[in-house]
Amino acid sequence: xxxxxxxxxxxxxxxxxxxxxxxxxxxxxxxxxxxxxxxxxxxxxxxxxxxxxxxxxxxxxxxxxxxxxxxxxxxxxxxxxxxxxxxxxxxxxxxxxxxxxxxxxxxxxxxxxxxxxxxxxxxxxxxxxxxxxxxxxxxxxxxxxxxxxxxxxxxxxxxxxxxxxxxxxxxxxxxxxxxxxxxxxxxxxxxxxxxxxxxxxxxxxxxxxxxxxxxxxxxxxxxxxxxxxxxxxxxxxxxxxxxxxxxxxxxxxxxxxxxxxxxxxxxxxxxxxxxxxxxxxxxxxxxxxxxxxxxxxxxxxxxxxxxxxxxxxxxxxxxxxxxxxxxxxxxxxxxxxxxxxxxxxxxxxxxxxxxxxxxxxxxxxxxxxxxxxxxxxxxxxxxxxxxxxxxxxxxxxxxxxxxxxxxxxxxxxxxxxxxxxxxxxxxxxxxxxxxxxxxxxxxxxxxxxxxxxx
Numbered sequence: 001x002x003x004x005x006x007x008x009x010x011x012x013x014x015x016x017x018x019x020x021x022x023x024x025x026x027x028x029x030x031x032x033x034x035x036x037x038x039x040x041x042x043x044x045x046x047x048x049x050x051x052x053x054x055x056x057x058x059x060x061x062x063x064x065x066x067x068x069x070x071x072x073x074x075x076x077x078x079x080x081x082x083x084x085x086x087x088x089x090x091x092x093x094x095x096x097x098x099x100x101x102x103x104x105x106x107x108x109x110x111x112x113x114x115x116x117x118x119x120x121x122x123x124x125x126x127x128x129x130x131x132x133x134x135x136x137x138x139x140x141x142x143x144x145x146x147x148x149x150x151x152x153x154x155x156x157x158x159x160x161x162x163x164x165x166x167x168x169x170x171x172x173x174x175x176x177x178x179x180x181x182x183x184x185x186x187x188x189x190x191x192x193x194x195x196x197x198x199x200x201x202x203x204x205x206x207x208x209x210x211x212x213x214x215x216x217x218x219x220x221x222x223x224x225x226x227x228x229x230x231x232x233x234x235x236x237x238x239x240x241x242x243x244x245x246x247x248x249x250x251x252x253x254x255x256x257x258x259x260x261x262x263x264x265x266x267x268x269x270x271x272x273x274x275x276x277x278x279x280x281x282x283x284x285x286x287x288x289x290x291x292x293x294x295x296x297x298x299x300x301x302x303x304x305x306x307x308x309x310x311x312x313x314x315x316x317x318x319x320x321x322x323x324x325x326x327x328x329x330x331x332x333x334x335x336x337x338x339x340x341x342x343x344x345x346x347x348x349x350x351x352x353x354x355x356x357x358x359x360x361x362x363x364x365x366x367x368x369x370x371x372x373x374x375x376x377x378x379x380x381x382x383x384x385x386x387x388x389x390x391x392x393x394x395x396x397x398x399x400x401x402x403x404x405x406x407x408x409x410x411x412x413x414x415x416x417x418x419x420x421x422x423x424x425x426x427x428x429x430x431x432x433x434x435x436x437x438x439x440x441x442x443x444x445x446x447x448x449x450x451x452x453x454x
Contacts, residue, residue, distance in 0.1 A: 003136065005128040007313045007419025009114025011103050014056035019111055021063040027113060028067020030134040032151075033143070034127065035096040036073055039118060044151075045073045048090050050081035050159075051101035052190040052248045055215035056111045060101045064113070069151035070144065078159035080213075082190045082249035084346035085163040087120040091343075092162060094118075102190065102248040105225055106421075108216045120343035121322075122315050164198055167348050170341040171356045177204035180355060183233040183242045183255070187223025188213040191249035195348050204355070207237055210245075219246065224253040224334055227261055235259045241355070241365050245347045250314075251334035252347035254354065256365035264334040265296045267350060269372040271336070272305055274357055275328055280340070281305065287321045287329030289313070290414050291379075291427055299372035312416060312425075314345045375411075376433040378440045381423045383453045390415065399446040403428070403439040411436065415443070424451065 004010045004018050010027070012019040036045045047068050051057035057080075065075045076093055078086070083100045090098030098116035106112075115123045115131075134140055182204045186192040192211040199206050209229060210222040222229050223246050230242035234255050242255030254262035268286060275281035285306040288296065297307045308324065310316040314335040321329050321339055330336035335345035342349055358365060390396050404413055411430025418425060426443050428436040 002129070003132050005132065007315065008104065008122075009100075009112050011106070011110060011112035011420045013109055014054070014059070014111040019056075019060075019113075021059050024060045024063035024113065025067040025070075026135050027131065028064040029071050029140060030067075030131045031097060031099070031115060032068040032071035032073040033134060033140050034130055035118075036071065039096050046076055046093065046095045047073055048076045048078060048086060048093060048095045048098040049101070050078045050083075050086040050089070050098070050190075052103075053080050053188060053192065053213035053215060053218050054101075054103070054108045054111055054247075056108075057101050060111060060113065064099060064101070065153050069153060071140075071151065072145040072149045073151045075151060075153040077153060077155045079155070080190050080192075081159060081163070082194060082346075082348065083114075084250050084342050084344050084349070085159070085190075085194070087116050087342060087344045088163055088166050089156075089159055090116050090118065091120045092166075100248065104248050104250070104420075105219055105223070105246040107220065108218050112420075116344075121318065122344065160194055164194060164201070167194075167198055167346075167352060168202065170338070170349050171202075171352050175202075175356055175359055177202045177355050177359060180241065180358065181205045181207070181237065181239040182355075183207045183209075183230050183237060183239040185210040185222055185227075185230040185233075185242070185244040186249075187219050187245050187247050188217045189219065189223065189245060189247035189249060191245045191348065195243065195245065195249070195351065198348060198352070199355075207233055207239060209233060223247065224251060227253050227255060231255050231259050231261075241358070243351050246334070249347045250345040251331075251336070252350050253334045254351075254365065256369060258366050260366060260369070262365060262369045264330050264332045264336060265293045265374070266369040266372060267334070267336055267354060268292075268328075268330050269296055269299050270357060270368045271353055272300060272328060273303055273371055276303060276305055280327075282325060282327040285324065285326045287317050287324070287326050289317060289331050290412075292332045293372075293374050293377055294412065294429055295373045295375045313419060318344070375429055375431065376436055377427065377429040378436050379425065379427045380440055380444055381418070381425050382444060382447050382451075384417070384422055384424050384447070384451045385453050386451070387417045387422075388451060393450050395450055396443075396446045399442055403443060406435065406439060413439070413443075
């Protein structure tokens, strides 16, 4: 059983265990020891630390820096920066590892810590387990370099410029976005400067909201979980596209010129079709999760593209992509992985690829997104008091079995616990909206009764 790490690093309420400054110091020490040992080299070892705009980021940045430097490893501080930028900068600086201080789409009270390896990929399970073992075994408690063996911390002033140029270089030379009006919601998060700057430099007309972080307004009724904000801006301004990041900008939800939501499934559909047409889709395969709409699978099959599904979580998508030598995949929630460009989900690169497609084809986003038909799907989240196996609760198991019979093979039910929050997620998909609503309500009632927070 894991003691600290979940599906996306460590996450929780800031200043409450395990997300405390004391634990951050221990994490820094353990991670520095592990990466120094695994990358045995002469000279200084270095770890990059970036964060989003949460108030508690200052506390964790200082604590992690202290722990890492105490083990004789240098720290490169890049400040507020999107998660995918840290993956890139870790590679660019030839660092031993990268650290992101962020709780992604959660509100400011929460925070999280996740690590990237030297090649910019999220840490595999065995690395995370080893960090936990180092912390709780106490094996490095007495390992304390002194004198000039201690690490130093450096603030990197041009980190944002490096990532901006990297992102711009992912689109073909000669492409610009003159004549495209973009509405951008930065979620008061890590991309509040970078995405507007990139699009402005590439010639787009920009209208920006959610770009005034104050430490407590990250994701607050804005960003990818509240696309209605940017929808309103699109409709009022006549924008060609709406862009809604989450707090750490590793994902994006789009809005077309008519105000329609373009989620990760539709983005994957249009981009996979273009990549196959251009001969750039490795294995002619798209990797996605069990949550993606069946309409995506149907559209891909008609185009001769295979779809491989994984458990929920962009790390599982990535693991499958690497295992099967695929270069494109993602999640319905807007984590899109273009492995030809970056090693993790990247909201900005996703935006640039979609805008390039709009520019090259001359098609509006609504027309590009019509390449797949979305089947009725409903997702609800229920707060639970414990993560008890559903098969161990006969009443819930019976409701689910009856629901599966009712679908008669013309739909799917996916029920799972969140890896980062005390939530049970219920997704039902089928050919009749009334039927799936009834099924969701029945399962939800049973879960509320036997597992819900009282």
